[in-house]
Amino acid sequence: MTAPRASKRATPPRATRPQAARDDVVIAGSQPGVTLIVGTDTGVGKTYITCAIARAIRAAGQSVVAVKPIETGCDEAPRPDEDGVRLAAATGQSGPHRALLRLPGALAPAIAADQAGVTIDYEDLVARVRSLAVAGTLLLVEGAGGVMSPLTWSDNHLDLAHSLSAKVLLVAADRLGTISHTLMALRVLAAEKVPVLGVVLNQPGEADESTRSNAGALLRLAEQVPVVSVPRLNDDHQATEALKEVAGWLLP
Numbered sequence: 001m002t003a004p005r006a007s008k009r010a011t012p013p014r015a016t017r018p019q020a021a022r023d024d025v026v027i028a029g030s031q032p033g034v035t036l037i038v039g040t041d042t043g044v045g046k047t048y049i050t051c052a053i054a055r056a057i058r059a060a061g062q063s064v065v066a067v068k069p070i071e072t073g074c075d076e077a078p079r080p081d082e083d084g085v086r087l088a089a090a091t092g093q094s095g096p097h098r099a100l101l102r103l104p105g106a107l108a109p110a111i112a113a114d115q116a117g118v119t120i121d122y123e124d125l126v127a128r129v130r131s132l133a134v135a136g137t138l139l140l141v142e143g144a145g146g147v148m149s150p151l152t153w154s155d156n157h158l159d160l161a162h163s164l165s166a167k168v169l170l171v172a173a174d175r176l177g178t179i180s181h182t183l184m185a186l187r188v189l190a191a192e193k194v195p196v197l198g199v200v201l202n203q204p205g206e207a208d209e210s211t212r213s214n215a216g217a218l219l220r221l222a223e224q225v226p227v228v229s230v231p232r233l234n235d236d237h238q239a240t241e242a243l244k245e246v247a248g249w250l251l252p
Helices: 003-010 020-024 046-059 083-091 109-116 122-130 157-164 178-191 214-221 236-242 244-250
Strands: 034-039 063-067 070-072 101-103 137-146 167-173 195-202 227-230
Touching (some): 034 157, 046 083, 046 137, 046 167, 046 236, 046 244, 070 109, 070 137, 083 137, 101 109, 122 157, 157 178, 167 244, 195 214
Parallel strands (some): 034 137, 063 137, 070 101, 167 195, 195 227
């Protein structure tokens, strides 16, 4: 949104060798704070992963709040299966109980807002999210779509990470094509100097032939970044157990 960030994004990565994404990644420290969970794409299981992490953090005795700043594809009345509603249920928080801004149309937020005749006040939205970051409580912020998905026509998830001084947890689908998608996302985050906690490879439904090798390939190509593969589990308790290691990346 600001000129410095725009100029950084306009600068191409400083190297073209495969190792560049690995060398340039900013690894997050251990201090608690705000974690932005963002995907390499839409439909990769961000809400499923965020809910399981939130439950694991609670089980470890740490206070946690989870919020989705913008959710699209919403009806007029909130539904139990909405992302924001599911996040609140996972943490047991007193509020918010749904996404801060709900829009109709299953589209990128900037497009959904245009079609709904809504102007998104980015600074106000950031202030509302920041107000949830209280001492002693971890704040999980779930993005809408992929890293570069436009929240407004001037702001995307890179801007949101900077505005919140957030670390990023990248969620990717453990399927064919994820190696390129994940490395591109890591390269962009590295260029923006956004701290990366790690990558969660989420199995969306049935595995394909690449599922056996994606994690190992990413560990070789981005070796400083932790990578965890998570099976698709329908049981909340099993999902929470599967995400304990990732929750540990966030704990103080």
